[in-house]
Amino acid sequence: MPPQSLSDLKRKDLLQSKGYINAEWVSAASGATFDVINPANLEKIATLPEMGREETTAAIRAAHAAFQSYKKTSARQRARMLRKWSDLCLEHADDLALILTLENGKTLTEAKGEVTYAASFLEWFAGEAERVHGEVVPTANLNQRVLTFKQPLGVAACLAPWNFPIAMITRKVGAALAAGCTTVWKPAGETPLSCLAQAVLAQEAGFPKGAINVITTLEKVAEVGQELCESKLVRKLSFTGSTRVGKLLMQQCSQSLKKLSLELGGNSPFLVFDDAKLETAVEACIMAKFRNSGQTCVTANRIFVQSGIHDEFAEALTKRIKELKVGPGTEEGVFVGPLTHDRAVEKAMNHIAGMFDAKKHGGQVILGGEPLKELGGYFLQPTVITNMKTSMMTTREETFAPVLGIYRFDEEEEAIDLANDCDVGLGSFVITENMPRMWRVAEALEVGMVGVNLGLLSACESPFGGVKESGYGREGGTQGIDEYLAVKSMLINVAN
Ligand SMILES: NC(=O)c1ccc[n+]([C@@H]2O[C@H](COP(=O)([O-])OP(=O)(O)OC[C@H]3O[C@@H](n4cnc5c(N)ncnc54)[C@H](O)[C@@H]3O)[C@@H](O)[C@H]2O)c1
Numbered sequence: 001m002p003p004q005s006l007s008d009l010k011r012k013d014l015l016q017s018k019g020y021i022n023a024e025w026v027s028a029a030s031g032a033t034f035d036v037i038n039p040a041n042l043e044k045i046a047t048l049p050e051m052g053r054e055e056t057t058a059a060i061r062a063a064h065a066a067f068q069s070y071k072k073t074s075a076r077q078r079a080r081m082l083r084k085w086s087d088l089c090l091e092h093a094d095d096l097a098l099i100l101t102l103e104n105g106k107t108l109t110e111a112k113g114e115v116t117y118a119a120s121f122l123e124w125f126a127g128e129a130e131r132v133h134g135e136v137v138p139t140a141n142l143n144q145r146v147l148t149f150k151q152p153l154g155v156a157a158c159l160a161p162w163n164f165p166i167a168m169i170t171r172k173v174g175a176a177l178a179a180g181c182t183t184v185w186k187p188a189g190e191t192p193l194s195c196l197a198q199a200v201l202a203q204e205a206g207f208p209k210g211a212i213n214v215i216t217t218l219e220k221v222a223e224v225g226q227e228l229c230e231s232k233l234v235r236k237l238s239f240t241g242s243t244r245v246g247k248l249l250m251q252q253c254s255q256s257l258k259k260l261s262l263e264l265g266g267n268s269p270f271l272v273f274d275d276a277k278l279e280t281a282v283e284a285c286i287m288a289k290f291r292n293s294g295q296t297c298v299t300a301n302r303i304f305v306q307s308g309i310h311d312e313f314a315e316a317l318t319k320r321i322k323e324l325k326v327g328p329g330t331e332e333g334v335f336v337g338p339l340t341h342d343r344a345v346e347k348a349m350n351h352i353a354g355m356f357d358a359k360k361h362g363g364q365v366i367l368g369g370e371p372l373k374e375l376g377g378y379f380l381q382p383t384v385i386t387n388m389k390t391s392m393m394t395t396r397e398e399t400f401a402p403v404l405g406i407y408r409f410d411e412e413e414e415a416i417d418l419a420n421d422c423d424v425g426l427g428s429f430v431i432t433e434n435m436p437r438m439w440r441v442a443e444a445l446e447v448g449m450v451g452v453n454l455g456l457l458s459a460c461e462s463p464f465g466g467v468k469e470s471g472y473g474r475e476g477g478t479q480g481i482d483e484y485l486a487v488k489s490m491l492i493n494v495a496n
């Protein structure tokens, strides 16, 4: 039987119930706490300090003090610590996955996949650390030489979301520490435990006192966020989460003109053309839609299907979705776990049956459409709606749930226009066997990432990020580390 509760952890010290500041596990000065809830059964699994401005300031100061010596470490030293941290993640993958499943809801299989994904960023940035270099630039003035080098920005605030709490923290922190920055982490209040477990492993990997600090908060998130944005000691802020909060953080960072990376909401189009292989289209759609129960920033949100394959695709997809088992992530065979919090269920139900609902506008719910209250947690039936119209709410806003709406189109240009008629542009998927079309469509889509004949856009080697209101900056890839570095140029007089 798979592990079921936190008492099944093999390494008990991975479960921490305090914040982490300057290499010490600390409570909130006020003594306030908040509870972490298992979304599969709504039971309390932990109680953590409700930290605010005071603890955030202390964490920033600790990171700033640590930066003075950490910035002088060699890239090789930093790479070795990152590699060790990566190895520790893989060694304790079962425990990390269990913590993740219990606080986020995703299945143990997916959680293990996320741990491997998280570790891959640490290994990737270990390599990148040693490849940071400047250039010698030819000059018109022969009495001068110009060269550049790159230096760490300073303290980096890393704000992780609840949908991928382990991988999003390593994607940010791995790059920051590789670059020579020190860090303050702010996990989402729903899922702080897996970040704290990562802090335990990072500490074990040898990162010095103050290089890693973790602030835990649920109710005081606005206060903590504001302090991280406004502090002049913080030189970089990286946030993954909603566009609403991303805009707020950008405003708050304007006073200190911090460098920002914002990986915000998406509304990924999934385009199936008549020439697609049916099985490829169905399997890619299952992955793109049902990974993490639809709570992924690149989740396929608008499924555009060409008329010639539309009915066959809708039928095959619905048949396949009926096979997906819904239940707690710790149960064997489950493919779709609960949503992570009650707001997610509410939002999805609004998209299906709210004021601007799909049903009212002529959508046909051909599968699901209701919460699964009898399961005891934040569960929703996997839902398929056909006859989708652009007037519906889910056309404009990502649903972030296992709700799949299918739109019909006739021409390639029409599909591109529909896909681009959107304020955000993060992920996209194109299913076609026609190579010239693949290029045409990929180049025309206003997004940061395109998946062709697959349903997953996640790889540490590939730059991850968006355009439009999906934010800016890239994480992972060769670009990821540059977000934490400043280029300095040096002009040298070589005249005799
Ligand atoms: N891009 C992503 O990976 C991602 C992640 C989470 C949510 N979302 C989108 O956002 C929608 C709403 O989700 P939600 O209800 O959790 O969103 P939200 O806007 O309430 O919060 C999003 C995240 O921002 C943090 N946050 C909230 N207010 C903050 C503040 N003032 N300062 C600093 N951090 C703050 C929260 O801890 C949370 O992690 C989802 O349905 C989805 O569309 C996207």
Ligand SMILES: O=CCCC(=O)O
Pocket: 163, 164, 295, 296, 297, 298, 457, 458, 464
């Ligand atoms: O949801 C945000 C990140 C998902 C991913 O990296 O695949």
